[in-house]
Amino acid sequence: MSSAHQTSRRRFLQEVAAVGAASLLLPSANRAFGYQSPNERPVFATIGMRNQGWTITSKSFKFADFAALADIDANILGTYVEKVEQGQKKKPDGYADYRKILDRKDIDAVMIATPDHWHTKIAVEAMYAGKDVYCEKPLTLTIDEGKLIEKVVKETGRIFQVGTMQRTECDLRFLQAIALIRDGRIGEVKKVTCGINRIESSPVIPEIPVPEGLDWDTWLGPAAKVPYRALPELRTGYGGGVPLYSNCHYSFRGWYEYSGGKMADWGAHHVDIACWALGATETGPSKVTPVDYKMPVEYKDGYPLVHDQYNVATQFTIQADMPKGVELIITSEGDNGILFEGTEGRFFVNRGKIAGKPIEDLKEKPLPEGAIEAVYGGKVSENHTANFIEGMKARKQPISDVWSHNRMLEICHLSNIAMRVGRPLKWDPVKREIIGDPQANSFLGSEYRKGFEIKMS
Structure with a gap:
C-alpha cells in the first residue's frame, strides 16, 4: 500500500x-x-x-x-x-x-x-x-x-x-455508504445510478507481425484465432509501453472476444456495491433494457461485421429492473461513482468522496456503534490479500466471493447482450436464463477453441 x-x-x-x-x-x-x-x-x-x-x-x-x-x-x-x-x-x-x-x-x-x-x-x-x-x-x-x-x-x-x-481498499467510503442504506438514512431506496465512464472508439487497426517474445496463439487461448493487430503509437501512463490501439495488451477491453468493455470492467466495481447495498447479492434483475447506446461498428445477429476496430459499446445507458421496484441505471455519462436515491434523501459516493445531506447529518446523528463492521461481517481486513489469506486459514470464503460477484456481473453481461442484439431482455434470476429469446440465450456461454478447452479434473 x-x-x-x-x-x-x-x-x-x-x-x-x-x-x-x-x-x-x-x-x-x-x-x-x-x-x-x-x-x-x-x-x-x-x-x-x-x-x-x-x-x-x-x-x-x-x-x-x-x-x-x-x-x-x-x-x-x-x-x-x-x-x-x-x-x-x-x-x-x-x-x-x-x-x-x-x-x-x-x-x-x-x-x-x-x-x-x-x-x-x-x-x-x-x-x-x-x-x-x-x-x-x-x-x-x-x-x-x-x-x-x-x-x-x-x-x-x-x-x-x-x-x-x-x-476493502477504497478508504471504506463504500462500506459507509452501505451502512447508511441499511440504517434507513435515505428511506426506501428507489433508484441507484452507477456511472462507469466510457471507452473511446478506435481507428482502423491493421494486421502487423507479432512482437518478438509474445506467444500470440497462447494469448488468444480459448478465443478464436485471429491476426495480431496494432498501431505504432504507444500508450502512456498506466498500461504504458504497449500500443495505444491493438487487440492485445491493455486494449483487449475494447473487444467482446476477450472482455466485457467498460460495462464489465468498471461495472464489476460499482454495480457490485449497488447490489450489496440493495441486498441483491443472491438474486438479479427481472428485465434489462438498453435505453440508449452506441456501438462503434455495425452488428448483425449480435456479432460485429467489422473486425479491425474496437467492437464494445462506447456509450450506454442501461436500466435494470431490480427486486422491490428499484431502478438500477448503468451509464457511461456523468461522474464516475454511485448515486443512491431514496424516499427520504440521496447521496453520492466514489473513490474520492462521499457527499450529500445524509453525510452532513452524521455530525448530529452518527451511525450506530459497529454499523460498518456489520456490513463487512467483522473487523475490516487490511487489504484484499489479507482478507483472502484470512479466508484460507479459516477455510471460509472471503468478502468478495464468487456467488455475490457472479450475481452482480450477470447484470453487466446481460447489459452487453442486450446492446449486441438491440432489445430488452427478460431475465429469470432463479433459472439464470433469458426468457423467451433463444438468440440472446446463445450469448450466455461461448465455445472454447480446440486445444484450449478447460481440463475438468
Whole structure:
C-alpha cells in the first residue's frame, strides 16, 4: 500500500470515528497468518504479470512469499521476475506455461491477472490442482463461466477471492455508504445510478507481425484465432509501453472476444456495491433494457461485421429492473461513482468522496456503534490479500466471493447482450436464463477453441 493511500485511509478512519463509527478498527498485519514465522507464510504464484498482475503481487509481499510467476510474453516475464526478486529479496521461478505452476505442490494459492477470457480456464484448473484462487475482476467473460466456477468452488472446497477491491481498499467510503442504506438514512431506496465512464472508439487497426517474445496463439487461448493487430503509437501512463490501439495488451477491453468493455470492467466495481447495498447479492434483475447506446461498428445477429476496430459499446445507458421496484441505471455519462436515491434523501459516493445531506447529518446523528463492521461481517481486513489469506486459514470464503460477484456481473453481461442484439431482455434470476429469446440465450456461454478447452479434473 502506498504511503499516500495509507495516509488517505487513516484520515478517512478518523473522519468515520468522528461521526460515531469508532468501532471500525483495522487488524494488524499478523492477523491473516502468523507472518512472524516464515514457515507460516503462504506460498503464492501470479499468472499474468502486466499492470494489475504486478499491482496485486506487490501489494501482497507483506503477507505471502511468491515462488513463481507465469506470463506468455517473455519480455514481461523477465522484467517482473526481477521486480519480484527486488521486492521480496528472493527470486521466483518464471514460466511461460501456467500449468507448470499448477503442478507444483509447494504453492498454496494463485493470483490470476490475465485478460478476462483466460480467467475461468486457469481458475478451474487451479482449483482442481488443489490451489486457492485470487482472480482479478471481472471474473468471467460469460454467465455460464460464472456458473461453472461456482460449481467447482463447491466441489473442491477451495477458497476463492475476486479482486473487487472496493470492498476493502477504497478508504471504506463504500462500506459507509452501505451502512447508511441499511440504517434507513435515505428511506426506501428507489433508484441507484452507477456511472462507469466510457471507452473511446478506435481507428482502423491493421494486421502487423507479432512482437518478438509474445506467444500470440497462447494469448488468444480459448478465443478464436485471429491476426495480431496494432498501431505504432504507444500508450502512456498506466498500461504504458504497449500500443495505444491493438487487440492485445491493455486494449483487449475494447473487444467482446476477450472482455466485457467498460460495462464489465468498471461495472464489476460499482454495480457490485449497488447490489450489496440493495441486498441483491443472491438474486438479479427481472428485465434489462438498453435505453440508449452506441456501438462503434455495425452488428448483425449480435456479432460485429467489422473486425479491425474496437467492437464494445462506447456509450450506454442501461436500466435494470431490480427486486422491490428499484431502478438500477448503468451509464457511461456523468461522474464516475454511485448515486443512491431514496424516499427520504440521496447521496453520492466514489473513490474520492462521499457527499450529500445524509453525510452532513452524521455530525448530529452518527451511525450506530459497529454499523460498518456489520456490513463487512467483522473487523475490516487490511487489504484484499489479507482478507483472502484470512479466508484460507479459516477455510471460509472471503468478502468478495464468487456467488455475490457472479450475481452482480450477470447484470453487466446481460447489459452487453442486450446492446449486441438491440432489445430488452427478460431475465429469470432463479433459472439464470433469458426468457423467451433463444438468440440472446446463445450469448450466455461461448465455445472454447480446440486445444484450449478447460481440463475438468
